[in-house]
Amino acid sequence: MSGGSYYVPATSKWPILGSLALGTMMIGTGMVLVHGSGSALMGLGILAVLAVMGLWFRDVVKESRSGLYDAQMDRSFRQGMAWFIFSEVMFFAAFFGALFYVRTFALPWLDGEGAKGVAALLWPDFTASWPLLEPPGDVAGPRDTFSPWQLPLVNTLILVGSSITLTVAHEGLKEGMRDTTRNWLLVTVLLGFTFIVIQGVEYYEAYHHYGITLQAGIYGATFFLLTGFHGAHVIIGATILTVMLIRILRGHFAPEHHFGFEAAAWYWHFVDVVWIGLFLFVYVF
Amino acid sequence: MAPKLPLHHPVEQSSTASAGGQASAHAAPPRGLMRWLLTTNHKEIGSLYLIFSLTMFFIGGIFALVVRAELFQPGLQLVVPEFFNQMTTMHGLIMVFGAIMPAFVGLANWMVPLQIGAPDMALPRLNNFSFWLLPVAFTLLLSTLLMPGGGPNFGWTFYAPLSTTYAPPSTTFFILSLHIAGISSILGAINIIATILNLRAPGMRLMDMPLFCWTWLITAFLLIAVMPVLAGVVTMMLMDINFGTSFFNAAGGGDPVLFQHLFWFFGHPEVYIMILPAFGIVSAIIPTFSRKRLFGYASMVYATASIAILSFLVWAHHMFTVGLPLAAELFFMYTTMLIAVPTGVKVFNWIATMFRGSISFEPPMLFALAFVVQFTIGGFSGLMLAISPADFQYHDTYFVVAHFHYVLVPGALFAILAAAYYWLPKWTGHYPNVKLAQWHFWLSVIGVNLTFFPMHFSGLAGMPRRIPDYALQFADFNVASSLGAFLFGASQLLFVLLIIKCVRGGEKAPAKAWEGAEDLEWSVPSPAPLHTFEHPPTFRRDGE
Numbered sequence: 001m002s003g004g005s006y007y008v009p010a011t012s013k014w015p016i017l018g019s020l021a022l023g024t025m026m027i028g029t030g031m032v033l034v035h036g037s038g039s040a041l042m043g044l045g046i047l048a049v050l051a052v053m054g055l056w057f058r059d060v061v062k063e064s065r066s067g068l069y070d071a072q073m074d075r076s077f078r079q080g081m082a083w084f085i086f087s088e089v090m091f092f093a094a095f096f097g098a099l100f101y102v103r104t105f106a107l108p109w110l111d112g113e114g115a116k117g118v119a120a121l122l123w124p125d126f127t128a129s130w131p132l133l134e135p136p137g138d139v140a141g142p143r144d145t146f147s148p149w150q151l152p153l154v155n156t157l158i159l160v161g162s163s164i165t166l167t168v169a170h171e172g173l174k175e176g177m178r179d180t181t182r183n184w185l186l187v188t189v190l191l192g193f194t195f196i197v198i199q200g201v202e203y204y205e206a207y208h209h210y211g212i213t214l215q216a217g218i219y220g221a222t223f224f225l226l227t228g229f230h231g232a233h234v235i236i237g238a239t240i241l242t243v244m245l246i247r248i249l250r251g252h253f254a255p256e257h258h259f260g261f262e263a264a265a266w267y268w269h270f271v272d273v274v275w276i277g278l279f280l281f282v283y284v285f
Numbered sequence: 286m287a288p289k290l291p292l293h294h295p296v297e298q299s300s301t302a303s304a305g306g307q308a309s310a311h312a313a314p315p316r317g318l319m320r321w322l323l324t325t326n327h328k329e330i331g332s333l334y335l336i337f338s339l340t341m342f343f344i345g346g347i348f349a350l351v352v353r354a355e356l357f358q359p360g361l362q363l364v365v366p367e368f369f370n371q372m373t374t375m376h377g378l379i380m381v382f383g384a385i386m387p388a389f390v391g392l393a394n395w396m397v398p399l400q401i402g403a404p405d406m407a408l409p410r411l412n413n414f415s416f417w418l419l420p421v422a423f424t425l426l427l428s429t430l431l432m433p434g435g436g437p438n439f440g441w442t443f444y445a446p447l448s449t450t451y452a453p454p455s456t457t458f459f460i461l462s463l464h465i466a467g468i469s470s471i472l473g474a475i476n477i478i479a480t481i482l483n484l485r486a487p488g489m490r491l492m493d494m495p496l497f498c499w500t501w502l503i504t505a506f507l508l509i510a511v512m513p514v515l516a517g518v519v520t521m522m523l524m525d526i527n528f529g530t531s532f533f534n535a536a537g538g539g540d541p542v543l544f545q546h547l548f549w550f551f552g553h554p555e556v557y558i559m560i561l562p563a564f565g566i567v568s569a570i571i572p573t574f575s576r577k578r579l580f581g582y583a584s585m586v587y588a589t590a591s592i593a594i595l596s597f598l599v600w601a602h603h604m605f606t607v608g609l610p611l612a613a614e615l616f617f618m619y620t621t622m623l624i625a626v627p628t629g630v631k632v633f634n635w636i637a638t639m640f641r642g643s644i645s646f647e648p649p650m651l652f653a654l655a656f657v658v659q660f661t662i663g664g665f666s667g668l669m670l671a672i673s674p675a676d677f678q679y680h681d682t683y684f685v686v687a688h689f690h691y692v693l694v695p696g697a698l699f700a701i702l703a704a705a706y707y708w709l710p711k712w713t714g715h716y717p718n719v720k721l722a723q724w725h726f727w728l729s730v731i732g733v734n735l736t737f738f739p740m741h742f743s744g745l746a747g748m749p750r751r752i753p754d755y756a757l758q759f760a761d762f763n764v765a766s767s768l769g770a771f772l773f774g775a776s777q778l779l780f781v782l783l784i785i786k787c788v789r790g791g792e793k794a795p796a797k798a799w800e801g802a803e804d805l806e807w808s809v810p811s812p813a814p815l816h817t818f819e820h821p822p823t824f825r826r827d828g829e
Contacts, residue, residue: 006403006404006405006484006818006819006820006821008325008404008405008409008816008819009325009409009410010325011315011323011324011325011410011413012323012325012410012413013323014410014414015323015410015411015413015414015417016322016323016413016414016417018414019414019417019418019421019465020421022418022421022465022468023421023422023424023425023465026425026458026461026462026464026465027425027458027461029461030457030458030461033457033523033527034454034455034457034458056410072483072484075479075483076407076408076479076480076483076484077408079407079475079478079479079482079483080407080408080411080475080476080479083474083475083478083479083509084471084475086509086510087471087475087509087510087512087513088513090509090510090511090513090514091513091514091516091517092517093513093514094513094514094516094517094518094547094550095517097546097547097550098517098521098532098543098547101540101543101546102538102539102540102543105540106535106538106539106540106542106543107538110535110538114610115610115611115612116608116609116610119535122535132538135531135536135537135538136535136536136537136538137534137535137536137537138536139531139534139536139537139538141538214524214528214529214530215528215529215530215531217531217537217538217539218531218532218537218538218539219538220530220531221521221524221530221531221532221537221539222532224530225520225521225524225530225532
């Protein structure tokens with residue numbers, strides 16, 4: 001590499017527009033939450049954020065396809081994506097940590113068990129259990145909880161299956177079998193959106209049959225926090241994979257040069273692994 | 286066999302000529318405002334970060350002076366308690382997230398590519414995005430002061446339920462502004478890691494890097510690990526406030542203490558995020574002005590990494606009095622005291638570097654030496670606080686305020702000032718005015734100690750923090766603290782004057798501005814041209 005030169009990208013208007021868009025979205029969201037008005041501003045902000053992301057990525061795709069990026073740039077993108085996913089892992093780690101803390105420490109203490117069982121003085125009649133159907137204070141808990149072996153199991157099979165189909169698609173890309181890639185990627189995207197639909201059905205049932213709501217004590221709170229942020233990530237991942245499918249259809253990617261596809265695959269596998277944690281600790285145990 | 290220590294970094298070529306085929310990337314930059322809005326240049330973005338940080342430093346400083354003015358006398362004179370609380374809170378938030386952290390990111394932007402022989406940051410557009418998120422975030426944060434019910438008033442640690450059930454309506458905006466600042470930090474950290482791992486000059490191994498790059502590599506890892514946890518915990522706050530969840534509400538089966546665990550899992554690594562780059566700066570300056578190589582380079586790297594790893598295992602030492610099981614009190618006490626070992630290694634190495642060195646006392650060295658002495662004072666009061674049974678006496682008193690201000694002001698901030706004095710010749714091409722710098726230094730040292738040293742005593746005597754009024758017996762200590770604070774604040778105006786003078790003119794600095802400076806940044810001209818190292822320099826280790 002010595003004697004070669006570095007690639008330094010040209011300036012771009014998307015970063016500054018992106019920060020303004022994000023600011024607009026946040027201000028709009030805050031106004032909706034605090035004042036109950038400003039949904040237009042929030043919508044404008046969300047659209048602007050999406051537009052900037054789309055246009056920024058479009059520029060990167062164009063530059064990549066015109067051969068501007070060298071191996072070093074490729075490594076920078078890989079580093080960037082890998083560390084971004086690590087940050088997402090830590091985001092979910094905070095939520096899992098909260099779940100474990102409540103189940104292991106907070107609830108038993110409220111019930112009078114363990115090192116800080118003195119907390120039982122607050123609500124002497126409280127009995128700890130998980131899922132927590134009867135919160136200690138003046139908060140209504142859920143009526144019942146899901147059996148993990150119905151819709152959650154189906155969703156687990158769908159998401160694990162989609163990781164497998166995605167790997168098949170990726171292998172096809174590496175072997176130059178673009179039809180294989182296209183077909184299995186299509187299957188992956190469909191599985192992803194099926195997962196989201198089933199999750200939607202589950203949320204409907206949670207609210208209407210089980211009484212699992214955001215307000216239903218710590219069970220409802222952790223349930224929706226974990227599944228909600230996971231679901232949002234599935235939507236993002238499936239959207240990224242849809243973009244990859246469009247790019248495959250347009251003839252993008254080469255067997256040895258397709259980091260956009262790989263990054264999407266990394267993200268999807270990450271979303272899959274988080275779900276396995278969710279399935280085990282939110283639904284089964 | 287330990288790797289050979291880097292001392293001399295001769296550079297075969299550091300051409301600043303434009304590379305062929307890259308002309309489009311270096312087309313004439315847009316002029317005026319657009320140039321700064323669109324810039325992808327690490328030096329320009331570094332300058333933007335530093336200017337932003339200095340601005341926030343004065344805003345946060347004014348908030349601190351409001352607090353100190355009110356505390357000048359017992360009783361309530363100037364502000365109502367409600368506003369006093371907003372001032373303590375905003376002072377902390379602005380200084381931590383708006384002044385200290387962006388200053389270090391600005392220094393990393395400027396210096397990491399120069400120190401590793403890279404043309405720019407690895408992801409320059411992302412770099413621009415990271416910076417421009419900050420003005421958005423802090424405009425939003427500051428605007429909460431003008432909202433109905435006022436701004437955040439629950440302390441910079443925003444413990445639930447003060448920050449949820451009993452918080453002003455603007456708290457939702459505070460949370461959203463923290464989200465934006467957090468995104469900025471994460472993206473900035475990703476950029477720094479990618480730059481260091483991927484863009485080092487050919488031949489430069491990790492163990493050849495200047496310590497500033499090492500400490501920033503580890504800091505960036507900490508940022509990526511804990512900023513998402515902060516995002517998670519404020520999201521839970523947001524939901525408790527707006528959607529009726531019970532995360533921090535025991536009546537629903539949640540726990541307010543859960544907030545503290547999550548916050549400090551972020552918060553303790555966060556305090557090392559604010560000090561590790563300072564270690565790197567001091568490790569560059571002390572060898573330069575001692576005209577010796579850094580003593581124990583490898584042990585410095587390992588000590589930094591140890592501190593970073595331990596920082597994930599000590600968080601509950603902030604919570605000793607909240608009601609932890611005895612096993613947790615002991616665990617977190619011992620892990621916290623363990624941190625004294627790698628920190629002691631560092632202080633030892635700095636002193637050993639100076640031992641029998643040919644020391645001179647240029648302005649950067651003055652600040653670096655003050656750093657070593659005063660940071661160590663802050664470290665020792667930290668050891669006192671680490672002793673769980675004793676902490677029950679110190680907790681939430683001015684002793685804690687004295688402790689963390691000693692590590693943050695004559696610690697982190699002095700390191701930033703030292704870095705500015707050290708690298709201003711590289712940035713501007715001029716040496717800073719020595720007389721003015723010495724006035725700035727001595728007034729700062731006197732001001733800082735006058736402000737914070739008496740707080741040890743008022744704290745040990747029982748004065749609680751974050752209260753606008755106090756009992757008469759604390760009056761003398763508080764007079765001293767307030768006088769010191771105004772002296773310190775006023776003397777920072779000298780720094781602004783000095784920077785303006787330094788940018789405009791002054792003694793011309795050569796490429797190697799300091800006699801004993803050996804790192805790669807001193808191989809490029811002063812001031813550093815807009816584009817450096819467009820061709821990778823060849824790095825040669827000492828003696829090769």
